[in-house]
Amino acid sequence: LHLSAVKLAELHSDLKIQEKDELSWKKLKAEGLDEDGEKEAKLRRNLNVIMTKYGMNGRKDSQLVDTNYIKDGTESDTLDDPRLEKLWSKAKTSGKFSDEELDKLWREFKHHKEKIHEYNILLETVSRTEDIHKNVINPSEENLVKEEILHNKHRELKEKLRSINQGFERLRKVSHQGYDTTSEFEEPRVIDLWDMAKSANFTEKELESFREELKHFEAKIEKHHHYQKQLEISHQKLKHVEGTGDKEHLNRNKEKYAMLEEKTKELGYKVKKHLQDLSSRISQGLQHNEL
Numbered sequence: 001l002h003l004s005a006v007k008l009a010e011l012h013s014d015l016k017i018q019e020k021d022e023l024s025w026k027k028l029k030a031e032g033l034d035e036d037g038e039k040e041a042k043l044r045r046n047l048n049v050i051m052t053k054y055g056m057n058g059r060k061d062s063q064l065v066d067t068n069y070i071k072d073g074t075e076s077d078t079l080d081d082p083r084l085e086k087l088w089s090k091a092k093t094s095g096k097f098s099d100e101e102l103d104k105l106w107r108e109f110k111h112h113k114e115k116i117h118e119y120n121i122l123l124e125t126v127s128r129t130e131d132i133h134k135n136v137i138n139p140s141e142e143n144l145v146k147e148e149i150l151h152n153k154h155r156e157l158k159e160k161l162r163s164i165n166q167g168f169e170r171l172r173k174v175s176h177q178g179y180d181t182t183s184e185f186e187e188p189r190v191i192d193l194w195d196m197a198k199s200a201n202f203t204e205k206e207l208e209s210f211r212e213e214l215k216h217f218e219a220k221i222e223k224h225h226h227y228q229k230q231l232e233i234s235h236q237k238l239k240h241v242e243g244t245g246d247k248e249h250l251n252r253n254k255e256k257y258a259m260l261e262e263k264t265k266e267l268g269y270k271v272k273k274h275l276q277d278l279s280s281r282i283s284q285g286l287q288h289n290e291l
Helices: 005-030 038-053 082-094 099-134 141-177 188-199 204-242 247-290
Strands: none
Touching: 005 038, 005 204, 005 247, 038 099, 038 141, 082 099, 082 141, 099 141, 099 188, 141 188, 188 204, 188 247, 204 247
């Protein structure tokens, strides 16, 4: 796959969550609680996203940009969207950002690209489901269930599109004006969650509680970023030491690398599981708004 050390750790975290979700689904299915097959369809969709994200679906051009915060990949990575490329170019040459802020902004652009990618996968899934549904001649109870599944997928599409539009507007604003020093959150995923939470059906008390949880979540993400950086540095050192032939030095570096790799995987899993839980709560609040 030619993935970096950081990307391999992320793949491990994603597969661990997928495995846990599939085990939960098997229990539900055994109890007859997924009759409409919606949860199974979502699992397939999630697996498709993972395979596409890490270039495991057989397409050479499908792998999302590599997550590597040490080397400056901003010149070689592409955003696959002329509007995003234009905004990024403007931000880079504006002189309004420090190196650290540019790194943070680049993460926002990459996150936005991933959101668009996931939206397109879901859109393709919905289109295929609609085509199958249209070819059914005799309506039945099963088809009514499938209509409900389609309705849920359209709602999910609507939520993702709203998030993409909000995200692009934020990128446009930040690229032109620079970062707001009074901004409450810095991490792209947390900013997305907070914007959506403010649109959901939460009371003031619930929203305040959610804000505090997001602060803890952002701290967890920052800790994960720190270990990702350390893992990549350790990987580079390990490759260097391997060429020197110093076995004692090599063993020490291998031990440190193994420790950092395990910690990065563990934190990555916790971050992504927490993100799932927070997103689910917001989704429920947004659905309640539509009722």
